[in-house]
Amino acid sequence: MGVGIQVEDLNAWYGSTHTLQDINLHIPANHATALIGPSGCGKSTFVRCLNRMHETNPIARATGVVKMGEIDIYREASPVEIRRRVGMVFQRPNPFPTMSIYDNVISGLKLNGFRNRRILDETVERSLKQAALWEEVKDDLKKKSGASLSGGQQQRMCIARALAVDPEVLLMDEPASALDPVSTSKIEDLIFQLKTQYTIVIVTHNMQQAARVAENTGFFLNGKLVEFDSTHKIFTNPRDKRTEDYITGRFG
Amino acid sequence: MPVKPAVSVVASPAAEKTTPSSPAPVSPVREFLNTRGSGRLADTSFAALMLACACSIFVIVLFIFWILIQNSHLSLAAFGWKFFTREAWDPVSGDFGALPFIYGTLATSLLALAMAVPLALGVAIFLTELCPRPLRAPISFLTELLAAIPSVVYGLWAVFVLVPIMRDTLGPFLVKTLGWTGFFEGANFGVGLLTASIILAIMILPIISSLTRDIMTAVPHSQREAVLALGATRWEMIRIGVLRNSRIGIVGAVMLGLGRALGETMAVTMVIGNHPEIHKSLFAPGYTLASVIANEFAEATGDLYYSALIEIGLALFLVTIVVNAVARLMVWAVTRGAPSRAS
Ligand SMILES: Nc1ncnc2c1ncn2[C@@H]1O[C@H](COP(=O)(O)OP(=O)(O)OP(=O)(O)O)[C@@H](O)[C@H]1O
Ligand SMILES: [Mg+2]
Numbered sequence: 001m002g003v004g005i006q007v008e009d010l011n012a013w014y015g016s017t018h019t020l021q022d023i024n025l026h027i028p029a030n031h032a033t034a035l036i037g038p039s040g041c042g043k044s045t046f047v048r049c050l051n052r053m054h055e056t057n058p059i060a061r062a063t064g065v066v067k068m069g070e071i072d073i074y075r076e077a078s079p080v081e082i083r084r085r086v087g088m089v090f091q092r093p094n095p096f097p098t099m100s101i102y103d104n105v106i107s108g109l110k111l112n113g114f115r116n117r118r119i120l121d122e123t124v125e126r127s128l129k130q131a132a133l134w135e136e137v138k139d140d141l142k143k144k145s146g147a148s149l150s151g152g153q154q155q156r157m158c159i160a161r162a163l164a165v166d167p168e169v170l171l172m173d174e175p176a177s178a179l180d181p182v183s184t185s186k187i188e189d190l191i192f193q194l195k196t197q198y199t200i201v202i203v204t205h206n207m208q209q210a211a212r213v214a215e216n217t218g219f220f221l222n223g224k225l226v227e228f229d230s231t232h233k234i235f236t237n238p239r240d241k242r243t244e245d246y247i248t249g250r251f252g
Numbered sequence: 253m254p255v256k257p258a259v260s261v262v263a264s265p266a267a268e269k270t271t272p273s274s275p276a277p278v279s280p281v282r283e284f285l286n287t288r289g290s291g292r293l294a295d296t297s298f299a300a301l302m303l304a305c306a307c308s309i310f311v312i313v314l315f316i317f318w319i320l321i322q323n324s325h326l327s328l329a330a331f332g333w334k335f336f337t338r339e340a341w342d343p344v345s346g347d348f349g350a351l352p353f354i355y356g357t358l359a360t361s362l363l364a365l366a367m368a369v370p371l372a373l374g375v376a377i378f379l380t381e382l383c384p385r386p387l388r389a390p391i392s393f394l395t396e397l398l399a400a401i402p403s404v405v406y407g408l409w410a411v412f413v414l415v416p417i418m419r420d421t422l423g424p425f426l427v428k429t430l431g432w433t434g435f436f437e438g439a440n441f442g443v444g445l446l447t448a449s450i451i452l453a454i455m456i457l458p459i460i461s462s463l464t465r466d467i468m469t470a471v472p473h474s475q476r477e478a479v480l481a482l483g484a485t486r487w488e489m490i491r492i493g494v495l496r497n498s499r500i501g502i503v504g505a506v507m508l509g510l511g512r513a514l515g516e517t518m519a520v521t522m523v524i525g526n527h528p529e530i531h532k533s534l535f536a537p538g539y540t541l542a543s544v545i546a547n548e549f550a551e552a553t554g555d556l557y558y559s560a561l562i563e564i565g566l567a568l569f570l571v572t573i574v575v576n577a578v579a580r581l582m583v584w585a586v587t588r589g590a591p592s593r594a595s
Binding site for chain 2: 080084085114123164165166
């Protein structure tokens with residue numbers, strides 16, 4: 001089951017650049033939440049703060065509180081534990097080039113020492129099916145390197161890799177930006193299925209996608225969360241003029 | 253004011269088939285992962301272990317330094333820090349100085365670098381970017397084989413092949429073409445600074461080129477594509493897409509080669525002539541820090557002589573440190589302000 005995420009006064013920096021400013025929001029458990037906003041406004045940075053990936057950048061820094069369920073992830077848990085519970089799909093696909101497709105998908109389990117062959121096989125099949133990649137790769141799972149797939153296939157493999165560990169929270173940073181309409185709609189179906197059991201945060205530039213999959217939507221602008229509300233409200237009757245301009249395409 | 257929605261928010265068909273079901277049972281995978289510890293202890297002990305490894309380097313360096321200082325105290329007391337700038341080397345009257353050796357070491361090593369680095373870069377560029385695929389492995393293998401040959405074998409080869417060539421062919425040619433520079437004057441017996449530099453260059457070539465090749469292979473293919481797609485020629489692609497990305501690593505490779513050149517003993521001793529003198533001419537015999545220790549340590553009679561040789565070791569140690577520091581400074585000066593590679 002998923003857990004909710006409570007974000008309080010989150011600030012993030014790259015060097016001296018104040019990238020995220022005073023973000024406050026609640027991401028409800030077992031729902032999908034979409035994040036929209038113009039390029040460079042801090043969506044990826046925000047998502048990376050939710051599983052403490054932000055701090056892996058040597059020049060980066062973050063302050064504030066992020067609670068997963070009852071746990072304050074910056075103070076009460078190790079980053080390792082948090083990331084084991086939170087799956088992440090990056091904006092750019094990052095397959096392991098020296099591993100086969102099979103090994104790529106189960107790498108999260110392997111590194112934790114999971115050895116049950118039967119369950120590993122099942123997990124690979126299940127995650128690849130969920131990520132809509134199974135049919136294309138099932139014949140050379142162990143023969144082909146993860147890097148030999150096409151860009152969109154790599155992205156779906158990375159989704160499968162995140163799903164294989166059965167996370168409680170799934171962070172997806174523009175998971176469908178490199179995908180064709182069919183795979184995109186399969187990924188959206190997947191989000192639909194998963195969100196009854198997982199908490200999903202999805203960054204997207206595609207507003208129809210946000211509207212289709214997410215109950216709640218947040219609009220970021222220049223490092224600030226301008227508005228956060230139910231998707232319906234954001235897209236039909238936003239409170240803030242800037243949100244309205246953005247979703248109606250009158251931005252900038 | 254009501255907003256005309258840019259997108260329609262209608263529940264898609266997929267929305268209807270997912271009425272929240274009863275909580276799914278915890279999967280075996282999740283169950284397993286939840287039993288795993290935080291790894292904090294493992295991470296901390298790993299970090300501590302690595303720190304210990306790193307510290308051991310410090311300890312070893314300090315220990316060597318301390319031993320060198322301790323064992324050279326006689327000579328340190330007699331000549332002070334002036335030892336490093338004195339030219340005398342007279343075991344009979346007990347008059348010692350390190351300058352000719354420092355000169356010989358620096359001159360041969362830097363000259364060797366000047367010859368080896370362009371060649372090594374050429375070899376590496378050829379191997380990674382230009383060489384037909386089937387030839388790559390054999391050539392790489394040969395390069396690495398060169399690095400594995402013991403230095404005394406290089407020395408023998410130099411004595412039998414390089415010295416005659418220097419004496420009869422290359423030397424006279426250099427006198428004719430570059431004699432006016434003053435670097436190629438005096439009697440040319442085939443042994444001397446230049447011969448030593450050439451054999452050093454040959455010895456460090458494989459290290460520098462194979463390390464550089466590895467560094468250049470590690471540059472992601474997408475970088476090359478990005479430059480090529482801008483309409484770059486092959487050479488521009490190599491310069492911007494490959495060399496620029498690997499410059500810091502290449503400097504590291506060069507430093508390793510230089511380290512080997514500074515400390516090389518056997519092959520140099522066999523062809524440098526072993527005279528502690530400072531001459532501008534590269535035909536003149538010289539002596540290096542490492543060579544004098546190897547040649548004279550066993551016969552060192554008297555405590556001061558012995559102690560002076562140890563101080564020569566100290567000088568070699570300091571020369572290596574200073575040269576490395578200067579190289580780091582140069583890298584820092586070049587890359588300062590430039591964007592570093594994204595993390
Ligand atoms: N590694 C980094 N180092 C320095 N600054 C960074 C880094 N990553 C992002 N930034 C800066 O932080 C700001 C927010 O970047 P972020 O990647 O979060 O934007 P985004 O909303 O995800 O954009 P996009 O929609 O283009 O993916 C940008 O202005 C960017 O310049
Ligand atoms: Mg982004």
